[in-house]
Amino acid sequence: MMRAEDQGSGRSDVTSLLSQMSPQLVIQRATNLHRRIQHHIDTLAPYTMERWGFTGVLLVLFMLRIVLAHGWYIVCYALFIYLLNLFLAFLTPKFDPAFESDLAAQDVEDGAPGLPTSATAASGGLMSDVFHPPNAKDDDEFRPFIRRLPEFKFWISATQAILLSLLATLFSVFDIPVFWPILVLSNT
Known part of the structure; x- marks a missing residue:
């Protein structure tokens, strides 16, 4: 007015x-x-079971939407590839001992003295303290498992992806017709 x-x-x-x-x-x-x-x-951080329960309910709603509507297979495919990527990042350690030689090589590239050998850890390169702290015994050393992707960030990312996928199923522009063997064979 x-x-x-x-x-x-x-x-x-x-x-x-x-x-x-x-x-x-x-x-x-x-x-x-x-x-x-x-x-x-x-x-919401302390309520792990409730958070994952909510995410599970969202995932079931998404799957019901896909099955009952017979569409949005590309959205479903992309969501599950992303969730698999998150799950693998959650399962892998942040510092993998198998990559110790790569860290030693990185020390040399960054200007640390010495060659990328097992002696580099003793010489004190930049990344060498990740697996061999100074004056530590290797056989009795406790190294906790630190995840590459923490559980809370995994939950946040998974929930956001499922909500975004549910939102995408509301628009017909994302309902792209797909011949399903192409999706199956693209992973092989």
């Missing part, structure tokens, strides 16, 4: 609202929204 003083100037409420918004105000509101969302996500 236009006021009497706005009618004379020809400005509507929308244009006056847009003229009052500054970039700083938009950035401030976006930052506040991000903080609120992050706070709610952080409060």
